[in-house]
Amino acid sequence: MAQRGGSRPIVIFILGWGRSGSTILDSLLGAAPGVASLGEAMYLARRGWLEQRLCGCGMCVPECPIWSAVAGDLQPQLEALGGAAGVEQLRQQICGRKSVLWQSLARARPYARDGASSNERERRYARFHEAFYRQASERLGAGVLIDSSKHPAHAAAIAGAGDLPCRFVHLVREPRAVAHSLSKRKDMRDGSGREQMRRTFVRAALSWVLFNRICRRMVAADPHGIRLRYEDLCARPQASIQQLLESVAPGLAPVPITAEGRATLPVNHSISGNPSRFRTGAVEIRQDNAWAQEQPPWQQRLIRALTRAEARHYGYV
Ligand SMILES: [Zn+2]
Numbered sequence: 001m002a003q004r005g006g007s008r009p010i011v012i013f014i015l016g017w018g019r020s021g022s023t024i025l026d027s028l029l030g031a032a033p034g035v036a037s038l039g040e041a042m043y044l045a046r047r048g049w050l051e052q053r054l055c056g057c058g059m060c061v062p063e064c065p066i067w068s069a070v071a072g073d074l075q076p077q078l079e080a081l082g083g084a085a086g087v088e089q090l091r092q093q094i095c096g097r098k099s100v101l102w103q104s105l106a107r108a109r110p111y112a113r114d115g116a117s118s119n120e121r122e123r124r125y126a127r128f129h130e131a132f133y134r135q136a137s138e139r140l141g142a143g144v145l146i147d148s149s150k151h152p153a154h155a156a157a158i159a160g161a162g163d164l165p166c167r168f169v170h171l172v173r174e175p176r177a178v179a180h181s182l183s184k185r186k187d188m189r190d191g192s193g194r195e196q197m198r199r200t201f202v203r204a205a206l207s208w209v210l211f212n213r214i215c216r217r218m219v220a221a222d223p224h225g226i227r228l229r230y231e232d233l234c235a236r237p238q239a240s241i242q243q244l245l246e247s248v249a250p251g252l253a254p255v256p257i258t259a260e261g262r263a264t265l266p267v268n269h270s271i272s273g274n275p276s277r278f279r280t281g282a283v284e285i286r287q288d289n290a291w292a293q294e295q296p297p298w299q300q301r302l303i304r305a306l307t308r309a310e311a312r313h314y315g316y317v
Pocket of ligand 1: 057058059065270
């Protein structure tokens with residue numbers, strides 16, 4: 001039985017926009033001893049407990065031994081917020097469209113880490129998630145947790161109003177590749193029968209700018225924050241993962257990745273995310289460059305024009 005209150009893990013938030021390779025980064029980091037992948041943990045209440053979708057282990061979240069135990073541990077916190085539906089309502093208020101636009105426009109407030117500028121809603125959200133990470137750490141036997149929700153408002157609320165050591169990793173990918181991926185139909189494969197989010201290339205490009213701008217500024221304001229390009233992760237997976245872990249959680253044993261980019265992924269308990277989270281065993285890390293052949297040149301030019309100012313910060317222009 002876990003102790004009430006659990007342990008005090010380091011939480012690594014992968015930040016960024018969709019289709020940037022966060023699931024493979026999450027899985028690779030989770031292969032390190034003492035580290036556990038949570039996947040997109042901000043969907044625990046909605047997709048996990050309410051919609052009963054599949055955990056990375058293949059069982060539906062309410063039946064997974066880890067998440068059913070954590071639900072039991074969190075009964076007092078869940079009751080205080082009105083159950084899983086109350087947690088989901090709070091998430092929608094924190095991570096809604098207005099909140100993201102506001103973060104992009106306002107400068108200092110959302111990035112403060114002293115808690116003084118957090119509002120009561122953010123404090124309630126942070127308190128619930130702190131209890132969740134502590135119990136997850138205890139139940140998974142991991143001192144470092146990876147939350148690949150990517151959403152800057154989710155991470156900013158927890159890091160700003162909470163008490164756990166939180167680290168930000170901004171993962172960014174070439175905008176044309178992201179827009180191409182977001183144009184494709186992809187099944188979630190999590191038992192819901194739903195598809196992954198899709199966007200027109202214009203909306204994909206504008207969201208890429210908005211989200212990466214917020215994440216870039218969050219990481220710049222964080223002394224532990226680091227940025228990683230998807231292209232560099234694929235070109236040098238071993239060095240990228242090692243460097244990242246040494247920066248954010250020093251002293252961990254290395255992730256077993258060969259110089260050729262082959263890794264062995266363990267079974268994980270990821271709550272939600274890209275279907276590649278279900279891959280276990282030997283995998284080869286390769287960059288997906290399909291966009292360069294499949295995306296019409298006129299679309300590529302338009303995406304470049306829309307994203308140019310932000311893309312400069314990452315060497316894509
Ligand atoms: Zn599971």
